[in-house]
Amino acid sequence: MGCLLFLLCVFLSCTFVHGITYIEFIYPNFTASNLKFIDSTGTFLFSHNGTFKAAMFNPDGQQTNFYLCVIHAESNTITWSANRDDPVSNSGKMSLSVNGILITDQDGNFKWSTSPFQSLVSALQLTETGNLILLDQFNGSLWESFRNPTDTIVIGQKLPVGTLLSSSVSSSDLSIGDYKLALRASDTLLQWQNMTYWKLSMGANAYKNSNSAVEFMSINQTGLYLFGQNSTVVVIQVNLSPSEFRIAKLDDSGQFIVRSLSGTNLKPEFVGPVDKCKIPFVCGRLGLCSNGAASGNPVCSCPSNFHVSSLNSTDCVPSDDSYSLPVSCNSINNTSDGSSSLVSYLGLGYGIVYFANDFTMPVKYTLNLSLCQDLCSGDCSCLGIFYEHSSSSCYVLQNKLGSVILSTRSDDDQVGFVKILVGSPPPSGTSQAFRFPIVALVLLPFTGLFLLLAMGFIWWKISKISKTRKVKLDSSTSPSGDLEAFMIPGLPIRFDYAELEAATDNFKTLIGSGGFGSVYKGSLPDKTLVAVKKVTNSGAGGKQDFCTEIAIIGNIHHVNLVKLRGFCAQGSERLLVYEYMNRGSLDRTLFGNGPVLEWQERVDIALGAARGLAYLHSGCQKKIIHCDVKPENILLHDNFQAKISDFGLSKLLSPEQSSLFTTMRGTRGYLAPEWLTSSVITDKTDVYSFGMVLLEIVSGRKNCSLQTQSHSIDEDKSGVGHSSSSSVLGLVYFPMFALEMYEQGRYLELADLRLEGRVTIEEVERLVCVALCCVHEEPSLRPNMVSVVGMLEGETPLAHPRLESLNFLRFYGRRFTEASTIEENNGEENFILYPQVNASLTNTKSSSSPISSYFVSSEQVSGPR
Template identity: 75%
Template sequence: MASNAITWSANRDAPISNSGKMSLTLDGISITDQDGAFRWSTAPLKASVSALQLTEMGNLLLLDQFNVTLWESFRYPTDTIVIGQNLPLGLLLSSAVSSGDLSTGNYRLAVSASDALLQWQNLTYWKLSMYTKAYTNSNYAVEYMAINQTGLYLFGHNGSVVVIQVNLSPSEFRIAKLDYSGQFNVFSGSSLKREFVGPDDKCQIPFICGRLGLCSDDAASNPICSCPPNFHVISNSADCVPSDGSYSLSVSCSSTDNNSGSNTSLVSYSRLGYGIDYFANDFTMPVKSGVNLSVCEDLCLADCSCLGVFFENSSGSCFVLQNELGSVMSTTGSDGDRLGFIKTLVGSSPTNGNNNFNGQALRFPIVGLVLLPFTGFFLLVALGFFWWRRSRISKTGKVKLSYPTSPSSGELDSFSIPGLPVRFEYTELKDATDNFNTQIGSGGFGAVYKGTLPDKSLVAVKKITNLGIQGMKDFCTEIAIIGNIHHVNLVKLRGFCAQGRERLLVYEYMNRGSLDRTLFGNGPVLEWQERVEIALGTARGLAYLHSGCQQKIIHCDVKPENILLHDQFQAKISDFGLSKLLGPEQSGLFTTMRGTRGYLAPEWLTSSAISDKTDVYSFGMVLLEIVSGRKNCSIRTQSHSIDDDTSGGGYSSSSSGPPQLVYFPLFALEMHEQGKYLEVADLRLEGRVTSEEVEKLVRVALCCVHEEPALRPNMVSVVGMLECEIPVGQPRLESLNFLRFYGRRFTEASTIEENDGQDDFMLYPRANASVSSKMSGSPTSFSYISSQQVSGPR
């Protein structure tokens, strides 16, 4: 049945002319342009290719001599899937730019553990479960999406359970396509008759009316685009800008353009008015609740990526618009309670060719002739002064920022910046550590030793190994960044050493060690208030990294090993800002994800953008461990008692039931649903903690581990919830169903292969695992690896 529909493209972002050439070799398919230049090829294969086959389903196969499939196009979808093709967790459909340009566009369809999502700029704007005629079963996690002769489905439990179902008229030919317009369509028959579309309301499409365009529906459900009050359309564009020419739209600091709005004294807000809402507001959590409009505006003012806010009067909720502005839409009913404000800059950009110079430009030559000799003289004097200063500084070794060209180069020996951490000589640190005699920790970067400086102060000296050339270049930059960061809940960098091949970092000494040793060790049990203070201190440190620094820092490896404790159990975060130090020798560990498995957010798997919400997820997992007093993968008896043999931090149960491995985040979710919060708490605290106290931390933790990053609170809000300044959020169960999937996978895999005493379980399918392997629940779908193998420095 010929439909002439394009369902797959090999090199959509590097098109070639009709004169290009496709070749089939023993190594696979390769494409060259008319000049013979290489443009695309299949990935390296496990065996030589014997045949190329196009199946009746539309799957392009490469086969070996035994007809075993080496490669197939179904595993590399573009914007379309067909009958017989699955779209599993971790793969995406990406729209084209236009009907005539198949390059990757701005819209994508992602399959999560609970739904199928349409996204723009990493913001969700539609879910399959929103379709009114869809059947849903929230008891199982989604594993893949597929279409067949009877409809559109999301399957779980190895394909045996339907999680979401959309029934359609029977058809032998059907395709599902993410259109360049941002709508997800299902077509059937050779004529490609459209039988399903989402969203059906085009005003829900993020960029339907351009930047800040106001979308409203007419009786025929066709979008009508205009501009909000106080805005007008730019000529030759669909974008809307302030009508008052003395104001211009702010530019996000994430843009490649210069952000002229960095001077907060020049920032203002243009009001959109009631009855206007933003597409993403119903899919994101407010950054603050129970505040007034002034606080909401101040939050945006302090964030250079914020381009506007929506304030909900009834709840005092503040929603922020970040990085990129889409269209806005007319609303009715309760949504009209939100009031939007767009950040603008006082002072417009030049719009005409003469730049308002008028006749003044004509007088420039005369003025220039007078001033030019004086200007040139002062420039020569200034250049001479800087040349003299630079030569003198180079001789004294105070400021010399040259990078090494080889690992053995000593060009960094003279690196020093006044006001930043002290630069130590290698012999000084060797003496301070008694020739690196007392090792107190180790990690992916090397070992950590206890030392005593001449002033009798204790330090922890991290001896970094295997940096590689790029790591050495990044070393100075990282020193400059983290050396200027000071917060009571961040471990202070006291100094460094860059001498020859040696690279060492000197930190303040934390006398109580890392949180994992205190929490999971055999020492005295942490009391509840001590746990709360540790959680609060960690949250404050992360909030500072995310929003208190001049440059946002994402830790990417939040875990108990990287939370150090000082006197009175004061928590301090370590190893922030060091991810760039990894050299090529270690980079293979982080090909698809970075951090420690067991604390990794789901977006690592779906190749979504990594943001500060990734740290929020890891903090939520750590918070569950703080509440329970043991690791998130433990042994449970029938009485729910825990005994984690791998950590020593558990406690024996006197009940008789057979022990079984349990994925604790799922257990915490189930106890939350049943209201049995004391079952989640460390049983060693029996009688010394109330259900209400445990409920608060469990709810905060579950909000932090929402599958969708936009639903997680930011760390500033987490601090507010822990300090009781804002109401504790209510976890959204539909965004936590993925925990059931991970829990079942953990239980199934753990019955086949022992843990071998390692710390962390990898609960995500490997990036290079086959789709059938992922769906079958085979033990090869999972990787068991210790935290020390993949984590950063301790």
């Protein structure tokens, strides 16, 4: 009898510990951990026929990092993972509730969750294609793993334009690595540190069939394809042997590999790049990569004048210990600007090339080597140069150095140089007799200074404690307190007010302001620079609404969108913490008195902004309409990389909600005509605003401003324009002027005069045509942002504007001129933007409204800053 009781107890305990594995569906109030389902390696759910499984899994059998994964059962290959950057132990839990999926560690601390939904979750399904889907009560999809890819896509999955795949750090560490796969409207790119190192079209088996804009990438039983025009056109194809199962993965090595099932293993069938020396960091920083003749594997060494670093065996450093490599001014670890060091250069020699030079344009043409080095010396983000003698071209290496490659081409005439710092020699000739007086002279005033600093620190600390207590008191007296912030899954890092106050040195450095509040520069304890926005006009009514909106935007990630790092909702305070953009906003660069933006820089900025908007409109799970696209909300980072800001504070619209959105938003000068006619606000509203911004990028002036206008531009046979006559100063409504010049084919008169002929008529024509197409009065005639990206890239045929839908610009222009003339007579400088008339916008008759209703002051042209 005792034996029977013992066996029954063992059976019940095993049932309790190990749990039950489910087929296809699980339902809310379910939890799983690796420890609970240890007999099946953490597996708690199988697809209908067992092709895929979901598990709390530890890759490579290590016992520290566990992730929620979707796994191809036969090959035991991970195809998707959730908490990549926040692994848990074997007792960490995945919980399914009516609010979604939540992953917590053994102490119950938040690690990862799905975004908030408008409907309750009824079930979690694992399909036979490997798609993990959250379903509502009507079996509608609320969330899918296919829409949130990690490093892999499978048959049946689409990767839309604007979406990224991110490599893992290693096969056992699924944290996001340094390599990205980016799908563009013209091709698929592999990138490292925002630098391209391979394109799909370069693959040996890749064939380009069309110049149509790419809409998505997918794989099937016959190969890999880039599709356009609603799946009707194959833009690029990679034909492969027929296979019932295959995956495409961005490997942790930096290679993009397509594999098919052979037995129980996945066999590589397509790899890019094939040459591993083309992988940017294959040999570490400044490591010299050469191909091994026998093995085909890369052989790593150091260039002459360099040796392996004692701190990191994969990096190379100068052999002379008196030399050091500078740290980019954009690096969060930079502690020295090298002001006490002499800048010099170490040559890499001929026959050594850099991966990025095949995918970037030189920063300058037709200059000598010395001037190329001077360009780099004056730029703290520049870490080295490559100089091409045949074209006198200068390439710069910025922000982070990768590996260099031993070239096998005999026609390479590039020579590389790495910037180095030569430390200042120590002072000499100081005799023993003078040491005491010098020390005394230094220490005596220093002691007094120290006392002053100590007293100042004590006063600052008292003030800080007092303000912190006030904030906490405000919080404690709030009806809802701060606890509800923890009830919302998917929130980014939550900061205390005191933390952000310290990070910004009591909000000392103001770097911008706008309709939603002021922005301050800050530095977190790990030295990461951030921009902290004090929100003063949040659309969210209460703290709960505010946190819900932050949870949604905190999960939106794109290379051309400013990343939200965290937030603070304490008492009455609302703060947002963004990544810091070191070059500021586009308006300051474009309209300021600094160095003129070159044409290619303008094109890159326009492309980046267009890609960011395209992702908001079509790449997110739910469409986001920005509603306030303007130069102030386009921020610039390294290499003038453009990122859209303030998108998180716009309305989040579903198709059903868009017709209900009628609240006036945005900034005068960039508002689409539909704002004035109570028409439906759609993503085409952002397209209009982008078109207005694009015209300003072309001209380098505000669309409504006092402008210098040249009346004579000569063109040589190459199509390059040269200003050759005097200019006059006048008030110009630039969109109307652009329309007139478009009709006459006089595109070069629209380009920024400061470019002084460094742009061709074809280049200006492309941007002007795109801009005018974007500002059509009729929203349905405007292209979507994906098409805009394709036209700017040159991969989509250039559309031509419809003149009948642009006549309203003439109306605005005439009113602008009339208004400007009247106000000039009064000694004021005011500009017309959108006349408030009841007649049609294209009606050229005068309104009965007082003339003053047509004006806003010049200070309001761009809205608050």
